[in-house]
Amino acid sequence: xxxxxxxxxxxxxxxxxxxxxxxxxxxxxxxxxxxxxxxxxxxxxxxxxxxxxxxxxxxxxxxxxxxxxxxxxxxxxxxxxxxxxxxxxxxxxxxxxxxxxxxxxxxxxxxxxxxxxxxxxxxxxxxxxxxxxxxxxxxxxxxxxxxxxxxxxxxxxxxxxxxxxxxxxxxxxxxxxxxxxxxxxxxxxxxxxxxxxxxxxxxxxxxxxxxxxxxxxxxxx
Ligand code: DC
Numbered sequence: 001x002x003x004x005x006x007x008x009x010x011x012x013x014x015x016x017x018x019x020x021x022x023x024x025x026x027x028x029x030x031x032x033x034x035x036x037x038x039x040x041x042x043x044x045x046x047x048x049x050x051x052x053x054x055x056x057x058x059x060x061x062x063x064x065x066x067x068x069x070x071x072x073x074x075x076x077x078x079x080x081x082x083x084x085x086x087x088x089x090x091x092x093x094x095x096x097x098x099x100x101x102x103x104x105x106x107x108x109x110x111x112x113x114x115x116x117x118x119x120x121x122x123x124x125x126x127x128x129x130x131x132x133x134x135x136x137x138x139x140x141x142x143x144x145x146x147x148x149x150x151x152x153x154x155x156x157x158x159x160x161x162x163x164x165x166x167x168x169x170x171x172x173x174x175x176x177x178x179x180x181x182x183x184x185x186x187x188x189x190x191x192x193x194x195x196x197x198x199x200x201x202x203x204x205x206x207x208x209x210x211x212x213x214x215x216x217x218x219x220x221x
Contacts, residue, residue: 001133003028003118005213006126009140010175010186011090012147014197014205018140019122021206022213026120026220031113032068033123033130034093036106038084039066039075041092051092054101061105087170094174097124098181124178127189136216138209139188142198144171 005022007015016032023030040061041051049056067074072081083089096102103125110130113119121130127137142150148167155162178186188194193212197205213220 002114002116003217004114004131004134005118005120005136005138006131006134006189006192007120007122007138007140007209008124008126008128008186008189008192010124010142010147010171010178012151012171013140013142014150014202015122015140017202018138018205018209019120021202022209023120025206025210026118026213028118028120029113029115031110031119031121031123031126033106033110033121033126035068035073035084036066036110037093037097037102038089039064039073039080040102040106041094041096042080042084042089043075044096045088045092051095052099054099057096057099058101058105061102090174091170094177098177098183100183103129103183124186125184127192128187129184132189136213137189137192138212139192139194140205141194141196144168144175146198147171 007019009015016034019030019032040057043060043064044051044057047060049060065076072079073084074080107130110121113121114131123130127134127139145168148164148171151167151171152162152164175186193208195205195208
């Protein structure tokens with residue numbers, strides 16, 4: 001199997017940014033597994049499939065035609081890059097992600113992304129379930145307040161309205177659901193380097209991650 005680096009952590013911990021930067025630096029592919037759950041949550045709402053209907057959702061997951069392009073993601077040919085980033089899609093994603101049938105349906109799809117020269121995979125269960133044999137495992141965390149503040153700044157920058165108090169409450173609620181579900185709960189996998197990014201810049205986080213990558217895979221610079 002191609003080399004794999006996993007980056008797990010809660011929503012807003014910065015794992016997407018770090019995974020992308022790392023993949024670009026190494027010239028590897030990047031898998032945003034959260035986007036898969038977001039695509040499914042969105043597709044279910046569009047198709048009128050209940051977010052609790054495990055079998056219906058698993059079928060929908062197998063029927064989705066997904067195309068990750070440079071800057072955008074297509075679902076059955078439509079550009080859904082923006083709509084899957086909304087809080088509504090994030091909440092739907094968190095609900096469908098709690099169902100074992102859904103996780104099983106998406107497992108092989110994710111494993112098939114591990115191709116040469118290598119894969120950086122970001123999500124909640126990359127190091128524990130999807131790629132337990134990964135070469136390097138990172139768990140990126142940050143306080144709920146800091147993650148809500150980052151999200152708030154992103155929304156304001158885009159000219160959208162936002163309320164910090166309700167963002168903190170939503171993040172806590174989603175964390176609770178992700179950490180306490182019975183299948184693939186969010187937690188640091190064994191052997192992972194835990195990085196708390198609350199008080200770190202993106203470059204500082206990336207350097208800590210790169211130190212671990214160089215230690216484990218010295219052939220990479
Ligand atoms: O990282 P994100 O916010 O885009 O993820 C959206 C939701 O999908 C989140 O609530 C948890 C879920 N998820 C998951 O259960 N497993 C993954 N590997 C990735 C995301």
